[in-house]
Amino acid sequence: MRGFGGAGRSIGGMGRTFGMHRRYHEGDDVPQVPVTRARLGRVARYFAPYWPQWVAILLCIAAISGLGVLPPLLVRSILDNAIPDRDAGLLHLLVAGIVGLTVVSSLIGVLQSWLSTRVGQSIMVDLRNHLYHHLQRQSLGFYTAERAGEIVSRVNNDVGAVQHVATSTVVSIASSFLTLVATLIVIFSLNPWLALLAIAIVPSFYLPTRIVGRIRHRLSRQTQEQYAEMVAFMEERLNLGGMLLAKIFGQVAADAEHFSERSRGVADLNVKQAMAGRWFFMCLAVFSVAGPALIYLYGGHQAIRGELSIGTIIAFVAYLTNLYRPVGQMANVYVDLQGALAVFERIFDYLDRRPDVEDSADASELARARGDIRLEHVSFEYPRSAHRVKHDNGDAQGRPAAPSPALQDVSFEISAGERVALVGPSGAGKTTVTYLLPRFYDPTEGRILLDGHDLRHLTQESLRAHIGVVTQDTFLFHTTVRENLLYARPGATDDEMFAATRSANIHDFIAGLPDGYETMVGERGFRLSGGEKQRLAIARALLKDPRILILDEATSHLDATSEHLIQQALEVLLAGRTSVTIAHRLSTILNADKIVVLDEGRVLEVGSHSELVGNRGLYADLFERQFRDALAQASAKDDRTADRTP
Ligand code: ATP
Numbered sequence: 001m002r003g004f005g006g007a008g009r010s011i012g013g014m015g016r017t018f019g020m021h022r023r024y025h026e027g028d029d030v031p032q033v034p035v036t037r038a039r040l041g042r043v044a045r046y047f048a049p050y051w052p053q054w055v056a057i058l059l060c061i062a063a064i065s066g067l068g069v070l071p072p073l074l075v076r077s078i079l080d081n082a083i084p085d086r087d088a089g090l091l092h093l094l095v096a097g098i099v100g101l102t103v104v105s106s107l108i109g110v111l112q113s114w115l116s117t118r119v120g121q122s123i124m125v126d127l128r129n130h131l132y133h134h135l136q137r138q139s140l141g142f143y144t145a146e147r148a149g150e151i152v153s154r155v156n157n158d159v160g161a162v163q164h165v166a167t168s169t170v171v172s173i174a175s176s177f178l179t180l181v182a183t184l185i186v187i188f189s190l191n192p193w194l195a196l197l198a199i200a201i202v203p204s205f206y207l208p209t210r211i212v213g214r215i216r217h218r219l220s221r222q223t224q225e226q227y228a229e230m231v232a233f234m235e236e237r238l239n240l241g242g243m244l245l246a247k248i249f250g251q252v253a254a255d256a257e258h259f260s261e262r263s264r265g266v267a268d269l270n271v272k273q274a275m276a277g278r279w280f281f282m283c284l285a286v287f288s289v290a291g292p293a294l295i296y297l298y299g300g301h302q303a304i305r306g307e308l309s310i311g312t313i314i315a316f317v318a319y320l321t322n323l324y325r326p327v328g329q330m331a332n333v334y335v336d337l338q339g340a341l342a343v344f345e346r347i348f349d350y351l352d353r354r355p356d357v358e359d360s361a362d363a364s365e366l367a368r369a370r371g372d373i374r375l376e377h378v379s380f381e382y383p384r385s386a387h388r389v390k391h392d393n394g395d396a397q398g399r400p401a402a403p404s405p406a407l408q409d410v411s412f413e414i415s416a417g418e419r420v421a422l423v424g425p426s427g428a429g430k431t432t433v434t435y436l437l438p439r440f441y442d443p444t445e446g447r448i449l450l451d452g453h454d455l456r457h458l459t460q461e462s463l464r465a466h467i468g469v470v471t472q473d474t475f476l477f478h479t480t481v482r483e484n485l486l487y488a489r490p491g492a493t494d495d496e497m498f499a500a501t502r503s504a505n506i507h508d509f510i511a512g513l514p515d516g517y518e519t520m521v522g523e524r525g526f527r528l529s530g531g532e533k534q535r536l537a538i539a540r541a542l543l544k545d546p547r548i549l550i551l552d553e554a555t556s557h558l559d560a561t562s563e564h565l566i567q568q569a570l571e572v573l574l575a576g577r578t579s580v581t582i583a584h585r586l587s588t589i590l591n592a593d594k595i596v597v598l599d600e601g602r603v604l605e606v607g608s609h610s611e612l613v614g615n616r617g618l619y620a621d622l623f624e625r626q627f628r629d630a631l632a633q634a635s636a637k638d639d640r641t642a643d644r645t646p
Contacts, residue, residue: 035337043344046127047166050119057119058174060112065178067105069186071098072318080311113167120166128159131350139356140440141383149232151350157227158346165340172336176326183322191308194316197294201287202327208283212276217338219273224346226269230262281328291320356383357439363459369466369547370451371416371578373437377446380407380432380601405444406432407601414578414594421583421592423619428598430582434550437580438467450548468546470573472553474533481510482517484536488544497543504539504569506532531562538569549574551581553588595619 047054074094082091132155135142143151187195236242237255246252295316302308381404407429414420422430435441436448439455448455455463476484485497492500497517501507509532513519521527521536528536541549551570567587583589590609597605597612597619604618612619 035341039341039344042348043165043341046123046162047119047170049126050122053115053119057112057115057171060108060115061171061175062178063108064105064112065175065182067101067108068179068322069182069319070101072315072322073186074098074101075318076309076311076315078311079314080309112171116167116171117163120163123166124159124162127162127347128155131155131159131347134351137355137358138353139383140435141356142353145383147232147236149235150228152235153228153231154346154350157224158343161340161343162347165336165343169336169340172329176329179322180326180330183319183326187316187319187323190312190316190319194295194299194308194312197298198291198316198320198323201290201294202324204287208279212279212283213338215276216273217342219269219276220339221342223266223269223273224342226262226266230259230266233259233262287324291324292317295320357442357460359459360456363457364453365462366450366453366458366466367462371414371466371547372449372451373414373548373578373580374449375410375412375433375436375446376449378407378410378436378443378448379405379445380429380436380441381405381444382441405601407436407443409446410598410601410603411446412594412596412603412606414580416578417576418578418593419574419591420578420580421589421595422580422598423583423589423595423622424598424604425622427600429601430598431552432601433598434469434552434580434582437548437550438464438469466547467550468541468544468548469550470534470537470541470552474537476521476528476533476536478520478522480515480518480520481513481536484521485517485540485543488540492543497539500539500542503542503572504535505565506535506539506569509535529562531559531566534566535569538566538573542573547577549577549579551579553582553584589623597622 074097078091078094081087082094135151135155184195184199187198237246237259246255295313299308299313299316303310303313410429410433412420422433424430432441436443437455439460442456450458450463450466477487482497485501486492489496498507501510510517510519551574581588581592583592583595589595593608595605595607595609595612596603597617599618605612605615607615613623614620
């Protein structure tokens with residue numbers, strides 16, 4: 001199979017595949033994510049199902065904000081009434097009130113954070129599931145273009161950041177707003193002139209907020225991207241395949257250096273981000289000292305003139321904290337809101353990508369399949385995103401190379417039960433044909449019919465239920481042999497599973513493993529030999545029991561015993577099914593009912609072996625080159641054996 005190998009793609013594609021780089025480049029004036037109604041509305045849709053909890057959270061916040069304005073009033077009473085009147089009873093009552101209010105509002109705070117954490121987690125689960133489901137619907141093109149680590153990072157980190165938005169950002173906005181309103185009401189009713197003085201310096205918060213907002217937003221975005229890149233790099237290198245490659249090509253030290261660069265990049269950005277926040281808080285701190293100074297100055301003069309009580313001045317200064325903290329938080333909230341929207345934007349970027357292959361509205365279920373396949377004038381060009389990755393080189397000016405169709409005007413028929421071999425030089429389009437049959441991609445032009453139904457009018461699930469695929473490179477999950485087999489048919493009984501493994505000549509091998517069917521196959525099945533993995537894949541396909549089989553024959557040569565076991569297993573698998581095989585073995589070609597010869601995306605010849613040899617075209621040529629030596633060797637061996645026989 002082509003198109004999924006890692007090395008060239010990963011190295012060439014580094015940094016190019018990130019969605020964000022398409023629009024924003026480092027050093028550019030990074031646009032902020034404007035807080036628009038549409039954006040907020042879209043985010044709100046995820047919050048909406050939990051409205052009863054949100055109401056409860058808001059009530060908690062309102063109660064906390066309401067209770068928060070009372071202590072300074074009690075302090076004022078202590079200073080202006082209890083102490084001057086020498087009223088110990090009132091003093092005790094007021095002090096108890098201050099303590100009691102704090103205890104009650106802290107308890108409500110606990111309830112509120114419990115509620116908001118639960119809601120945050122629920123929203124996260126919804127979003128994660130939505131994203132996972134959406135990613136499952138994407139065609140192969142998406143996965144060819146995107147790096148695995150990048151996808152995991154979005155599902156993991158970005159969705160994880162949503163929890164922060166729910167528990168911190170939203171609560172912070174509501175709490176700041178309500179505290180601000182309550183405080184303004186109280187201070188204006190206490191002394192309007194002092195209140196005006198207190199809010200006079202509020203605008204000076206605005207400028208630093210805006211500047212820091214832009215910086216933090218840009219840094220947060222860059223950090224996310226760099227982090228995703230670091231994770232993608234790790235995912236690619238820290239696995240068996242990547243590690244083998246690194247060791248074989250002596251790139252261990254170079255990889256460590258690349259990793260360290262990325263790691264340092266993330267660390268630097270984190271430091272910058274933390275410092276941007278620090279400057280911000282420093283500005284706020286400076287301005288929040290100016291407020292009390294003005295109150296003491298103006299209020300002090302009024303007190304000297306006997307127009308204001310000491311208690312009111314002290315209460316006012318206490319209220320300044322109630323005033324500036326929420327203003328600071330609101331300012332910060334705007335920054336956070338932008339950061340939160342950036343997180344959502346990255347998630348929506350995925351959610352907005354329509355899968356290349358989708359079920360049409362009137363798609364029907366294919367309950368049974370006979371297995372008659374017809375390709376009618378099929379042309380196909382890989383989606384550009386996928387193309388860019390595979391043909392990274394581009395031209396001399398660095399522009400991506402113009403795509404050429406992988407298939408052009410391909411037409412041929414396969415009758416039910418027929419064995420078809422696809423033959424052709426490398427890059428001819430053989431794999432591409434096998435991708436189109438299960439609708440991993442849809443043809444750009446022309447159509448493919450199964451039992452007379454255009455594949456586009458069938459649901460993908462019902463179509464694929466009739467198709468089995470055995471690839472050269474068997475993918476196995478890191479779990480037991482049993483679970484890997486049952487992935488093909490979770491409801492299969494043990495007897496059915498054993499029947500499949502017996503037919504695939506792998507039962508005895510599995511039964512002989514230390515834990516039998518419960519043996520872990522290791523990462524991607526690396527604990528099994530190539531031949532064993534292939535037979536396991538054949539057993540898996542047998543268990544699925546599809547009408548149509550797609551087979552990508554292994555090019556690597558196995559030893560004679562292993563080859564023989566696989567051949568036997570394949571015979572059972574192919575019997576009575578329609579099959580399309582990317583053929584590399586002479587026996588497969590000779591046993592095929594029909595051979596389709598492809599070159600540069602076009603069908604050159606169709607026919608049986610003897611017909612095609614008679615044509616003296618590309619097939620005869622390929623056959624000569626590929627198999628003449630093998631045939632000569634085989635007959636020489638036969639001669640030698642005959643000579644030695646007495
Ligand atoms: P081989 O025998 O070497 O596996 P093949 O006949 O199976 O070759 P295909 O894999 O079908 O050839 O490729 C046909 C053409 O499409 C080639 O030019 C190839 O580079 C291109 N191609 C294959 N996969 C992709 C992809 N994901 N994106 C872009 N182009 C692709």
